[in-house]
Amino acid sequence: MNYAEILMRTILSVGLLLLIPRILGKQTLSNMTSNDFVISITLGSLAANLAFNVSLKFTYLVLSIVVITATSFLLSFIALKSRRLRSWISGSPTVLIEEGKIMEANMRKIRYTMDSLDQALRKKEIFNVEEVDYAVLEDNGQVSVLKKEAYQSVTKQDLGLVLKPQAFPVELIMDGKLVEDNLKQHGLTREWLEKELDKKQKGKTLADVFYAVKGTQQQLVFDFYEDGLQQPLDRE
Known part of the structure; x- marks a missing residue:
């Protein structure tokens, strides 16, 4: 019975830890402030106890995790609204x-x-x-x-060069699978992609492509499963 309980508690613990960053926002991961550091350590400790410490009540630990998460969310909200309190909560440069x-x-x-x-x-x-x-x-x-x-490094603007407009890269094939949503959003079709591939690599089909992206200058880049390297550097 203990093994089954630990298994269920561990799954729940991992699930909660995956859910919490979605609630608190990506900034918690990318911009770890002193407040975030304290919260993450506390949550980690509670999650570990939830996973294997069967002597502590399951509901108490879950409640503690919920309260800590809610407190962190509230502090982040306060920091967003008040610059004076933000420096106390998150620190200052x-x-x-x-x-x-x-x-x-x-x-x-x-x-x-x-x-x-x-x-x-x-x-x-x-x-x-x-x-x-x-x-x-x-x-x-x-x-x-x-x-x-x-x-400081010299930029194109410093040199007076013509600046070409750039676009955000659009991934068309990922892990050998066509990204249908990206094609639709940008008014592209499978047939168009097949024609462009044939222009670049005669005889190749979409099934040969591992990764394809429309780059910042609207250029198409294809990477194939078969790279054609005679002596790859990293060989098993």
């Missing part, structure tokens, strides 16, 4: 470098070391701190950097 000068006092306040700053800059492909004009530690723990103008 801290300037680490200003006008090329390292803000030692700010770093001491948040116990942020130079080693951590150097590591964060290297992740941004910056190995010389003198290249940085501003660096800010965001409330999700990531460091945002503005380079000095002399070290």
